[in-house]
Amino acid sequence: MNEDNLLALRDVSYTYEGEDGQRVPVLQGVDLTIQKGSFVSVLGHNGSGKSTMAKLMNALLLPEGGTVLISGMDTKDGEMLWEIRRHVGMVFQNPDNQIVGATVEDDVAFGLENMGVDPKEMRDRIDGALVSVGMESYLQAQPHRLSGGQKQRVAIAGIMAMRPSVIILDEATAMLDPQGRMEVLNLARQLNRDEGLTIINITHFPEEAIYSDKVIVMNAGEVLMEGKPSEVFNEVDRLKQVELDVPFAVRLRHALHSKGIDLPFVLHQEELVEHVCKLLLTK
Amino acid sequence: MQITFDQVSHIYAKGTPFERVALHNISLTIPSGSFVGIIGHTGSGKSTLIQHLNGLLMPSSGQITLGDAVITPKRRLPHAQRRDIGLVFQYPEHQLFEETVAKDVAFGPLNFDLPTEMVEARVKESLEIVGLDYATIKDRSPFHLSGGQMRRVALAGVLAMQPKVLVLDEPTAGLDPAGRVTILEGIYRIHREQNLTTLLVTHSMEEAARYADYLLVMAQGQVAMQGKPEEVFMQVDRLRELSLDVPETVALVSQMNHLLPDKASLPSSLYREEELIAHLLERLSVPKEG
Numbered sequence: 001m002n003e004d005n006l007l008a009l010r011d012v013s014y015t016y017e018g019e020d021g022q023r024v025p026v027l028q029g030v031d032l033t034i035q036k037g038s039f040v041s042v043l044g045h046n047g048s049g050k051s052t053m054a055k056l057m058n059a060l061l062l063p064e065g066g067t068v069l070i071s072g073m074d075t076k077d078g079e080m081l082w083e084i085r086r087h088v089g090m091v092f093q094n095p096d097n098q099i100v101g102a103t104v105e106d107d108v109a110f111g112l113e114n115m116g117v118d119p120k121e122m123r124d125r126i127d128g129a130l131v132s133v134g135m136e137s138y139l140q141a142q143p144h145r146l147s148g149g150q151k152q153r154v155a156i157a158g159i160m161a162m163r164p165s166v167i168i169l170d171e172a173t174a175m176l177d178p179q180g181r182m183e184v185l186n187l188a189r190q191l192n193r194d195e196g197l198t199i200i201n202i203t204h205f206p207e208e209a210i211y212s213d214k215v216i217v218m219n220a221g222e223v224l225m226e227g228k229p230s231e232v233f234n235e236v237d238r239l240k241q242v243e244l245d246v247p248f249a250v251r252l253r254h255a256l257h258s259k260g261i262d263l264p265f266v267l268h269q270e271e272l273v274e275h276v277c278k279l280l281l282t283k
Numbered sequence: 284m285q286i287t288f289d290q291v292s293h294i295y296a297k298g299t300p301f302e303r304v305a306l307h308n309i310s311l312t313i314p315s316g317s318f319v320g321i322i323g324h325t326g327s328g329k330s331t332l333i334q335h336l337n338g339l340l341m342p343s344s345g346q347i348t349l350g351d352a353v354i355t356p357k358r359r360l361p362h363a364q365r366r367d368i369g370l371v372f373q374y375p376e377h378q379l380f381e382e383t384v385a386k387d388v389a390f391g392p393l394n395f396d397l398p399t400e401m402v403e404a405r406v407k408e409s410l411e412i413v414g415l416d417y418a419t420i421k422d423r424s425p426f427h428l429s430g431g432q433m434r435r436v437a438l439a440g441v442l443a444m445q446p447k448v449l450v451l452d453e454p455t456a457g458l459d460p461a462g463r464v465t466i467l468e469g470i471y472r473i474h475r476e477q478n479l480t481t482l483l484v485t486h487s488m489e490e491a492a493r494y495a496d497y498l499l500v501m502a503q504g505q506v507a508m509q510g511k512p513e514e515v516f517m518q519v520d521r522l523r524e525l526s527l528d529v530p531e532t533v534a535l536v537s538q539m540n541h542l543l544p545d546k547a548s549l550p551s552s553l554y555r556e557e558e559l560i561a562h563l564l565e566r567l568s569v570p571k572e573g
Contacts, residue, residue, distance in 0.1 A: 046458070177324065180325075245460045251556075272535070280547055
């Protein structure tokens with residue numbers, strides 16, 4: 001396995017049991033590698049298999065066919081289970097379902113206590129983790145009094161205290177208001193940039209994917225597209241076919257370009273503003 | 284049904300150390316048949332406001348008029364009139380509880396003692412309005428559906444009461460883009476076909492821009508701004524002051540007007556995406572010869 005590949009899925013398949021006992025395939029023949037230190041966004045519908053994929057990445061689910069490797073560890077290897085879970089932290093959609101402590105610091109301590117970390121070291125790690133998510137002044141706060149975005153940041157601190165190499169955000173911004181969504185997303189980008197953490201952001205919002213190193217589009221249990229944001233979002237029609245949206249600037253440029261207006265591909269709104277203004281002024 | 288708030292305040296836990304004023308002296312009028320977008324931060328009073336509409340909360344002072352009915356701190360909405368107000372909570376799928384989809388949707392109308400045949404017809408109709416096929420879904424367990432389908436079943440349960448006012452608290456939160464469009468288009472269709480008065484609480488400026496004909500912006504328990512969407516969206520600075528976003532279309536037009544000379548500027552009424560595209564196409568297209 002390539003040194004840089006932190007995470008690899010090889011021909012992975014998974015099946016759920018349906019309502020009347022029949023088998024419903026949710027993932028089929030998925031091949032993927034994720035590089036150490038990268039920021040990856042996963043887009044796809046409900047039911048496209050993206051959350052199943054996330055759960056396979058930290059051994060919450062085991063593949064039926066194929067192999068999932070985390071830093072070379074096979075998730076099927078039961079002895080490696082706790083090491084894998086420590087490496088790959090997950091933040092889920094509902095902020096209220098993942099807080100266990102009565103205070104913020106208790107909550108962050110939970111994972112460390114389970115690992116039997118020495119109390120003195122625990123103190124350091126909790127403080128460090130809360131600083132890294134900007135919640136250090138809430139040490140004694142009661143989690144239920146925090147905003148949705150703050151709760152998700154506490155959940156991330158709980159993971160950071162475990163010194164992970166990957167954080168998977170499984171639609172972690174879906175239930176937040178716009179402000180909370182920005183908080184969590186900016187934090188993820190900052191941890192990626194400053195601490196070299198690998199981030200996998202599973203999301204419905206195409207705007208969140210603009211700044212990724214790689215975008216993976218899932219559809220009907222398969223990887224439909226994979227590439228840089230500029231490559232993936234350039235295929236507007238293909239994404240539309242599977243009813244997936246693109247960022248606003250891409251959509252607007254596409255609508256104008258397909259009617260014969262000469263505009264280059266853009267990802268960001270600022271670029272679109274510049275190009276369109278230039279055109280308007282030369283008319 | 285016309286809705287009026289006259290100097291309505293609501294205080295939670297009055298007389299205790301946890302006392303908090305959630306609504307502060309609110310007066311507003313929502314004309315019958317309008318589609319109102321209610322925008323504001325978490326904690327701005329949006330949910331408190333709408334819970335007054337079907338008697339879940341009583342005003343601490345002031346009075347609310349719903350059609351002919353008057354609600355005051357001492358006077359509740361009469362039981363018979365509650366069915367006129369359909370309130371769809373956040374994450375309504377959490378309230379599904381019956382064994383089958385059909386039973387769940389029928390629960391409300393049966394509680395109001397409607398005859399069985401009539402209930403069945405309403406269940407069928409409501410499920411079809413939200414885009415679910417009655418025959419294939421009626422006997423399924425609501426708990427084995429996808430998130431988007433569960434939410435549509437919950438919405439059908441409210442529609443089966445045939446309300447005159449539909450109040451929706453963030454009906455698209457947590458859904459994927461396709462699910463969001465299905466739900467909102469369905470709501471918009473019912474709104475027009477049945478001439479409902481609809482109140483949509485949303486965090487999404489794009490949703491408000493697309494569907495609402497009137498906007499209420501809430502901040503700190505008060506109505507901070509109100510008016511037609513173009514009037515509200517024109518005040519970009521005021522919205523930013525309230526740390527609210529503006530729709531992407533409005534942000535784009537405002538950025539462009541910043542760079543363009545006055546005579547080439549874009550009208551600020553272009554807040555709907557289709558209209559913005561049409562306007563740009565008209566100005567950028569090469570005029571046909573002849």
